[in-house]
Amino acid sequence: MLKILLFSIIIVILVYLLIKLCLYVYRPFFLSKTFTTIEQMYKRVQIAAEKDISLAFEDLKEWRSGDRVVIGLYSEDEIMERINAAKAAKSHEEEVYDKFLRLKERFILNHDKLSESIIVYQRYLNVRLQQRQMAASAGAYATARAVSFDEARAVSKEIMTAFKEIKIVLDESERKLDILLT
Numbered sequence: 001m002l003k004i005l006l007f008s009i010i011i012v013i014l015v016y017l018l019i020k021l022c023l024y025v026y027r028p029f030f031l032s033k034t035f036t037t038i039e040q041m042y043k044r045v046q047i048a049a050e051k052d053i054s055l056a057f058e059d060l061k062e063w064r065s066g067d068r069v070v071i072g073l074y075s076e077d078e079i080m081e082r083i084n085a086a087k088a089a090k091s092h093e094e095e096v097y098d099k100f101l102r103l104k105e106r107f108i109l110n111h112d113k114l115s116e117s118i119i120v121y122q123r124y125l126n127v128r129l130q131q132r133q134m135a136a137s138a139g140a141y142a143t144a145r146a147v148s149f150d151e152a153r154a155v156s157k158e159i160m161t162a163f164k165e166i167k168i169v170l171d172e173s174e175r176k177l178d179i180l181l182t
Helices: 002-065 068-073 076-106 111-144 149-181
Strands: none
Touching (some): 002 068, 002 076, 002 111, 076 111, 076 149, 111 149
């Protein structure tokens, strides 16, 4: 009976060590794939930010060339505000990405903190990409259909509510990244 108990304890220990060894061996591959995914998501966010900047510059160019539609929609100051806001948004995304890179370097040996950093930043990027997709969908909805004023107002309220909720999630994710940095 004692031999069976001792043998089963040895088997459990060996299985535990084998699992630990497998996790140790596969961890770099998993992390590499995760970091590649995060970099791809970040590049998509950056491309969208650069597109916002270029569209605002195109509007400014058209406004200065005398395009009546653009002149009727915006003043030059409003277009300049859009350009500055788009540049600030791109800069902000770069700052958040830099925070993640610092966390990645700091916690490369601390698996729990690194996992938390990855989860928080991936959530941030997912929400940011979802926000971009919602904005594009709302624009497509407004331009694709002849929408009554009441419909447009109702959709606008829904979109604004969703963007406020998204803003809360983004701020929470940034706050968690800041806490991890301290």
